[in-house]
Amino acid sequence: MKISRKLLLAVAAFMLSSSALAANAFKVCWSHYTGWEPWQYAQDSGILKKWADKNGIKIDLTLVNDYIESVNLYTTGQFDACTMTNMDALTIPAAGGVDSTALIIGDYSNGNDGIVVRGGKTVADLKGRDILMVELSVSHYMLARALSLNGLSERDVKVINTSDADIAAAFAVQTKAAVVTWNPPLQQVRQQKGATLVFDSSKIPGEILDLMVVKTNADPRLKKALVGAWYETMKAMSGGGQTQRNAIAAMAKSAGGTEAEFNAQLTTTNMFYVPADAAKIALDPQLVKTMDTVRKFSFAKGLFGTNAKNVDAIGIEFPNAKILGDPKNIKLRFDLSITEQARDGKL
Amino acid sequence: MANSDRKLFWGVHAQQPKWLKIILGTLPFVLLLIAYLWAADVRHTENPDDKLLPGISQMVEAMSPLMFEENRRSGTYVFWDDSLASLKRLAVGVGLAYLVALWIGMNMGVFSGMESMGGPFSTFIAMVPPLALLPILFITLGVDELAKVALIFIGAAPVMLRDIYLSTKALPREQLVKTLTLGGTDSAYVYRVVLPQLLPRSIDTLRLNLGAAWLFLIAAEAIASTNGLGYRIFLVRRYLAMDVIIPYVAWITLLGFTLDYLLRVFSRKIFPWYHGGGK
Secondary structure, X not given: OXXXXXXXXXXXXXXXXXXXXXXXXXXXXXXXXXXXXXXXXXXXOOHHHHHHHHOOOEEEEEXXXXXXXXXXXXXXXXXXXXXXXXXXXXXXXXXXXXXXXXXXXXXXXXXXEEEEEEOOOOHHHHOOOEEEEOOOOHHHHHHHHXXXXXXXXXXXXXXXXXXXXXXXXXXXXXXXXXXXXXXXXXXXXXXXXXXXXXXXXXXXXXXXXXXXXXXXXXXXXXXXXXXXXXXXXXXXXXXXXXXXXXXXXXXXXXXXXOHHHHHHHHHOEEEOOOHHHHHHHHHOHHHHHXXXXXXXXXXXXXXXXXXXXXXXOOEEEOOOOOEEOOHHHEEEEEOOHHHHHHHOOOO | OHHHHXXXXXXXXXXXXXXXXXXXXXXXXXXXXXXXXXXXXXHXXXXXXXXXXXXXXXXXXXXXXXXXXXXXXXXXXXXXXXXXHHHHHHHHHHHHHHHHHHHHHHHHHHOHHHHHHHHHHHHHHHOOOXXXXXXXXXXXXXXXXXXXXXXXXXXXXXXXXXXXXXHHHOOOHHHHHHHHHOOXXXXXXXXXHHHHHHHHHHHHHHHHHXXXXXXXXXXXXXXXXXXXXXXXXXXXXXHOOHHHHHHHXXXXXXXXXXXXXHHHHHHHHHOHHHHOOOO
């Protein structure tokens, strides 16, 4: 009897302390992609811890090896923040009712995503071919954009859903097929014999955005710490000198490639190294147009789920108070306030 | 009264009347359903658009267009098209694996020459994890049907083969001696004595390996595909559409259960002697 009471007290004390701890500890996830490698560096270099300490919190950064799994884990509530693209932020957490904020616009893909075909020279040559790609991903979105810009539609091709891990190997033997993929597999695919890049994301600049997304109701200290750590990391990787060399070397290693490969990928990634540049794209009216294209594509593919009756079901809010879709159901927000604080040096 | 001492549930001598058996059998299902609905309700009170645990009505709403409406792009009924595609792959892969396993396994069990040649090799092949072969299969056989069927075959055949080989070896040697002394030939022994005894046993082997075959089917469809039950699950996983995934998993379970049941009934009907008597 005595023992069990002691045990009960101990358990209660443990639960109290862990919940008290939980209020100050936050979990953030990321996955491998050129534009997200800085997060690993932010952690290893101590920059992330420095900003967490400054805000009186703890940040637990986790690498989730499978990209889509990381977004799903964020959506189901395992993480407070996670890296993802603008399209996935809209179709997974926002469509799943998780009010999310695009806290950091890290970069846009400027050639990091591409369409490669063997024995063809233009997008028109895709007609009638098998297309290997991850269906319903940004690759699918880019294919739809490429086809429509060239007067074709998805009916003109046959899509084979192929895991991104196997795309490069599959393309090596599917001599008639074309692929749509992103870096690093894109780099391997392009190097194959007879392969031609017929379209890439630099033809639709600013449409594939890579973000750090956070729950809208998350603790403001977490938001400040993440933005602060990010721009300090950006400074390290672009500021020149030994610090930059170290940072690039560390990121190349974390990405699993050579420095030359990583630098090549950086040239097709339009990084926003300073908060002012990220603020500029967030305020550009083009962002609203892009999100309109993205949401129309997503709704047409059924990615909003069965609850959504029309394309306006989910509201998207922009910094200039412009709203797309239902203003009563805003689930994706582009919030500039903390980026502006970073820009003005007030973090 | 002795009867009042009779235990209903606990105890090695406990006996359950029929009504209690039915209740006990359904209880875990009901508990699972209640737990699910409760958890779904909790999550939906917090977030009405929650995708992780959809309610029953959401699943019905998500599934009905897949089941009863023609897909605009492909012109097929998605759910039935997926089911048919998957069942075809499973039938071809497992069917071929079964025939090869039965024939080679039986001959290995009877003829020492076959045994010496096939024994080490089949043991070796059975140790290769089939899923690790998947990338190689896709490169050598392409992303069409062949690679998927081959994966199921490679996954199922060696295990079934070894099982049938062991069953053959376990037959009493007296049967061979008797067959030969009565003037039977080698092949008469194999096809008139061994095979009839192995057939019901091989159906058990088949039943036990169906689960693994499903696993290989789903894995192959997840990697490169244009239709199939596994394809759909991994496709809609991209946007966490549990309202489609959960019914699909339930459907796969039901199909597996039905196949197993049909094989059991078939075996009882054709080989009543194997199941303990004339029933």
